[in-house]
Amino acid sequence: MTSTAVVLPTLHWKPTAEAILIPVGAVVAALVLFGLFCLIQGAPPLEVFAAIYKAAFGSGYSLQNTLVRASPLMLTALCTALPARLGLVVIGNEGALVVGGAAAAAAGLAVASASFTIVITVMALAGFVAGGLWIALVALLHSRRGVNETIASLLLNYIAIALLNHLVNGPMRDPESLNKPSSRAIPDDRMIPLIGDTNIHYGLFFGIVACLVVWFLMEHTPFGFSVRTVGGNIRAARLAGLPVARITLITCFLAGAFAGLAGMIEVAAVHGRANESLAVGYGYAGILVAFVARHRGLPILLVATLLGGILASGGILQRQFKLPDATILVFQGLVFVMILFSDSLYGRFDIFKDKPRTA
Amino acid sequence: MNTDASSIGAWGVLIGILAGALRGGTPFLLVSLGECLTEKSGKINLGLEGALLLGAMSAYGASYATGNPWVGVAAAALAGALHGALHAFLVSRPKVNDIAAGIAMLIFGSGLAFYLGKPFIQPSAPQLPGLPLGFWSSLPQLNAALLLSPLFLIGIAIAFLMRHVFCATRWGLQIRAVGDAPAAARALGISIHGTRTLCIIVGAALAGLGGAHLSLFYPGAWTEAISSGQGLMAVALVIFARWNPVHCLYASLLFGGAQAVGPSLQAVGISTGYYLWNASPYVLTLVVMILTCSPRRTLSGAPGALGSSS
Numbered sequence: 001m002t003s004t005a006v007v008l009p010t011l012h013w014k015p016t017a018e019a020i021l022i023p024v025g026a027v028v029a030a031l032v033l034f035g036l037f038c039l040i041q042g043a044p045p046l047e048v049f050a051a052i053y054k055a056a057f058g059s060g061y062s063l064q065n066t067l068v069r070a071s072p073l074m075l076t077a078l079c080t081a082l083p084a085r086l087g088l089v090v091i092g093n094e095g096a097l098v099v100g101g102a103a104a105a106a107a108g109l110a111v112a113s114a115s116f117t118i119v120i121t122v123m124a125l126a127g128f129v130a131g132g133l134w135i136a137l138v139a140l141l142h143s144r145r146g147v148n149e150t151i152a153s154l155l156l157n158y159i160a161i162a163l164l165n166h167l168v169n170g171p172m173r174d175p176e177s178l179n180k181p182s183s184r185a186i187p188d189d190r191m192i193p194l195i196g197d198t199n200i201h202y203g204l205f206f207g208i209v210a211c212l213v214v215w216f217l218m219e220h221t222p223f224g225f226s227v228r229t230v231g232g233n234i235r236a237a238r239l240a241g242l243p244v245a246r247i248t249l250i251t252c253f254l255a256g257a258f259a260g261l262a263g264m265i266e267v268a269a270v271h272g273r274a275n276e277s278l279a280v281g282y283g284y285a286g287i288l289v290a291f292v293a294r295h296r297g298l299p300i301l302l303v304a305t306l307l308g309g310i311l312a313s314g315g316i317l318q319r320q321f322k323l324p325d326a327t328i329l330v331f332q333g334l335v336f337v338m339i340l341f342s343d344s345l346y347g348r349f350d351i352f353k354d355k356p357r358t359a
Numbered sequence: 360m361n362t363d364a365s366s367i368g369a370w371g372v373l374i375g376i377l378a379g380a381l382r383g384g385t386p387f388l389l390v391s392l393g394e395c396l397t398e399k400s401g402k403i404n405l406g407l408e409g410a411l412l413l414g415a416m417s418a419y420g421a422s423y424a425t426g427n428p429w430v431g432v433a434a435a436a437l438a439g440a441l442h443g444a445l446h447a448f449l450v451s452r453p454k455v456n457d458i459a460a461g462i463a464m465l466i467f468g469s470g471l472a473f474y475l476g477k478p479f480i481q482p483s484a485p486q487l488p489g490l491p492l493g494f495w496s497s498l499p500q501l502n503a504a505l506l507l508s509p510l511f512l513i514g515i516a517i518a519f520l521m522r523h524v525f526c527a528t529r530w531g532l533q534i535r536a537v538g539d540a541p542a543a544a545r546a547l548g549i550s551i552h553g554t555r556t557l558c559i560i561v562g563a564a565l566a567g568l569g570g571a572h573l574s575l576f577y578p579g580a581w582t583e584a585i586s587s588g589q590g591l592m593a594v595a596l597v598i599f600a601r602w603n604p605v606h607c608l609y610a611s612l613l614f615g616g617a618q619a620v621g622p623s624l625q626a627v628g629i630s631t632g633y634y635l636w637n638a639s640p641y642v643l644t645l646v647v648m649i650l651t652c653s654p655r656r657t658l659s660g661a662p663g664a665l666g667s668s669s
Contacts, residue, residue, distance in 0.1 A: 146652045152645060284466070287462055330474050333463065340456070346454065
């Protein structure tokens with residue numbers, strides 16, 4: 001018996017559901033594994049989860065704490081997310097943050113006597129450009145010399161931290177900073193202020209705006225389209241006449257610039273000076289955020305906030321359950337491993353497939 | 360004519376660099392051999408830093424618990440192998456990026472090492488005995504520099520053994536076939552998945568041994584800052600050594616020496632640029648990569664299928 005197959009219009013909600021449910025499922029699986037881990041260590045998992053939730057989002061105070069930690073994560077995540085759209089794995093987030101912070105501190109101190117607006121603008125520009133050039137160097141090495149971008153950006157992290165240590169122990173050192181060598185301090189009235197009477201500083205807006213800008217740039221502009229084309233099929237992009245090297249350079253500059261801005265905010269809103277507190281791992285956590293958010297601007301906002309909350313709960317776990325601070329690192333690692341594992345599950349569940357149905 | 364003090368001072372720098380090459384180079388050697396084996400089979404393992412840290416912690420913990428440092432060495436290899444097994448499973452899945460998996464395993468491994476290693480930060484564990492090759496000299500600095508780690512000697516042996524395996528044995532040919540031309544290897548009936556899994560696991564076990572050297576010989580204690588990224592730099596070092604195990608040995612000595620320049624200069628009173636010297640191994644790696652890489656051709660010696668998803 002023959003029947004003519006009529007392909008009905010496909011339902012588009014299914015791929016979307018897959019794109020949301022698989023990562024969510026991976027995070028849930030990581031939570032379960034982490035719960036088992038806590039159980040083995042003698043901490044009741046449900047109480048641990050409740051404590052993390054309470055410390056991260058349970059009260060106005062803890063929410064503020066979470067958002068303060070989320071804002072650098074939003075920016076450093078972009079440092080991995082933008083080049084990832086080109087098909088490059090850049091992990092120079094920490095280095096770009098450190099370089100941006102150091103440059104912002106140097107520039108801010110140089111113009112410290114100017115007005116508030118000038119100081120903040122100069123610092124932001126310095127952080128933006130320094131971080132941008134740092135990762136643009138990776139792009140340059142990649143397209144000119146074929147140097148692997150992942151390893152180059154990783155090496156630049158170590159070089160950036162050595163540079164920072166050199167600066168705050170030498171040329172930029174404040175002689176009064178004895179225990180923790182630091183640069184001189186930015187005057188208090190030239191720092192990024194807090195919002196109202198909260199503990200959140202205006203730096204949070206930098207992160208939110210940056211993610212929105214990246215989302216718009218990547219999904220709704222010709223430039224974003226060309227970036228995605230290069231990432232999708234570099235030979236096709238070349239054949240279509242796209243200037244691949246220039247697109248790579250601009251994207252990597254932007255990526256590093258956002259991480260540099262994160263460093264500037266840490267200096268101008270949190271520490272008030274440049275010192276080794278800049279390199280506390282926001283860069284490496286940003287890599288995780290980018291991968292969990294699948295390198296998209298809007299999910300980065302959400303994932304950065306979640307991870308900010310988890311980071312903020314580290315202290316509670318230590319005090320309440322006697323779990324060491326590395327617990328949070330174990331948890332991050334589990335989430336990362338599960339998210340990657342879940343990458344192999346796309347297209348494996350029939351329930352998410354739009355099957356051409358016959359009528 | 361130099362006075363005695365100043366001539367020893369200048370020699371002190373050289374001896375310090377020699378000591379750095381021998382002691383500080385050993386973790387580089389073992390990790391880069393592990394990475395070399397892994398990459399020969401066509402996969403990159405950026406997570407060896409995690410295996411190294413896990414190995415360092417396990418070695419110290421096992422040595423402390425049993426009182427026998429060699430049990431610690433075995434524990435380090437086992438911990439590294441387990442870390443490698445998880446990595447191998449992860450990258451054997453379709454659509455999983457090698458590099459991203461490496462970073463994930465790096466975070467997971469170091470988190471686990473720091474977590475489980477908390478109780479071992481204070482107590483002191485029995486250390487590995489050194490081989491005193493400096494017995495002929497009366498200079499204490501030279502004695503200390505030439506006190507060789509047993510793991511260094513094991514590493515040298517493994518380097519030459521690995522070259523022999525790659526060049527002259529059936530196993531080596533199999534690994535190279537899988538790394539160079541997986542399709543051809545599959546046609547010959549070689550299990551790509553099995554070969555790669557085994558290479559990744561053994562490679563990570565070697566990285567674990569590198570960790571054992573850190574915590575049981577030099578610097579000889581377990582702290583969270585024990586590794587300065589040797590596991591990550593191994594990837595660059597293998598490129599530098601052109602995937603040749605014996606060249607990994609020379610490269611490791613060079614990197615270990617470069618790492619010791621800053622501290623050795625500081626020891627004789629030259630502290631200018633101390634922090635910049637700390638960056639020298641990384642700058643060296645970057646310069647080497649800039650000089651040896653080329654956008655137009657693949658590197659000579661590079662496994663053909665390296666990093667491709669197949």
